[in-house]
Amino acid sequence: MTVRAHLSPAAVLLSRPAPAGQAPPFPGEAPDTPGPLVLRWLREAADAGVGALQAATLATVDGDGNPDARVLVLRDVSPDGASWTFATDRGSPKGRQLAANPGAALTLHWPEQARQLRVRGKVTAGSREEAAAEFRTRSPAARVAARTGHQSEALTSDDAYREAEAAARATVSETPDAVPAGHTVYTLHAGEVEFWQGSPDRFHQRLHYRRTDDGWNRRRLWP
Ligand SMILES: Cc1cc2nc3c(=O)[nH]c(=O)nc-3n(C[C@H](O)[C@H](O)[C@H](O)COP(=O)(O)O)c2cc1C
Numbered sequence: 647m648t649v650r651a652h653l654s655p656a657a658v659l660l661s662r663p664a665p666a667g668q669a670p671p672f673p674g675e676a677p678d679t680p681g682p683l684v685l686r687w688l689r690e691a692a693d694a695g696v697g698a699l700q701a702a703t704l705a706t707v708d709g710d711g712n713p714d715a716r717v718l719v720l721r722d723v724s725p726d727g728a729s730w731t732f733a734t735d736r737g738s739p740k741g742r743q744l745a746a747n748p749g750a751a752l753t754l755h756w757p758e759q760a761r762q763l764r765v766r767g768k769v770t771a772g773s774r775e776e777a778a779a780e781f782r783t784r785s786p787a788a789r790v791a792a793r794t795g796h797q798s799e800a801l802t803s804d805d806a807y808r809e810a811e812a813a814a815r816a817t818v819s820e821t822p823d824a825v826p827a828g829h830t831v832y833t834l835h836a837g838e839v840e841f842w843q844g845s846p847d848r849f850h851q852r853l854h855y856r857r858t859d860d861g862w863n864r865r866r867l868w869p
Pocket residue numbers: 698701714715716717718719720732733734735738739740741797798
């Protein structure tokens with residue numbers, strides 16, 4: 647048993663030191679589009695050894711207007727920072743939510759650098775060709791996982807999963823590039839991108855881009 651075993655959730659949650667890191671540039675010195683800064687922060691996160699820099703929280707809205715959120719893999723960002731792509735099954739809850747309401751937010755948190763990226767916009771589903779191209783980048787195990795299916799349905803037994811997995815493995819072995827019916831690449835078209843840099847004195851630095859008809863507006867936000 648560790649020394650923390652007696653601590654309450656609140657005591658554990660609040661026991662971390664204040665974050666620190668290098669601030670984003672001021673608006674006048676920042677690039678015209680968020681893209682170059684996204685790329686710089688991604689590279690710096692990789693250099694800093696951020697554990698899961700590709701893990702992004704996707705927030706959507708369900709049919710009752712209630713928020714839903716889950717972590718997924720961010721697969722790409724366009725050079726201007728306007729397009730953010732991820733892949734999932736369009737029959738999953740998030741896929742159905744996006745079909746009914748394309749408004750979404752993506753959030754990345756890189757704790758080693760006290761950094762957060764926030765992106766909001768509308769999501770569109772890609773073509774079968776895009777899904778096929780993305781599917782071909784996957785390892786055999788990741789293809790099997792995507793093909794096993796039934797995401798977020800009630801699981802009644804381990805056997806039910808193992809049977810579906812075995813069938814998926816057989817299909818991937820026979821036809822490795824065959825794309826599962828629901829496999830879809832989604833693009834979030836950013837209307838807003840925010841760079842958040844934590845500071846130990848709590849004067850956290852925030853650089854916010856908003857997309858306009860002519861390009862991007864840049865401004866700082868209060869912490
Ligand atoms: C690190 C991490 C990466 C994940 N990557 C994906 C992903 O790329 N695609 C996906 O559909 N689910 C991914 N998941 C699982 C989702 O968080 C979620 O459980 C699943 O997609 C079902 O979500 P839904 O019921 O809201 O549709 C990932 C989970 C974690 C923790």
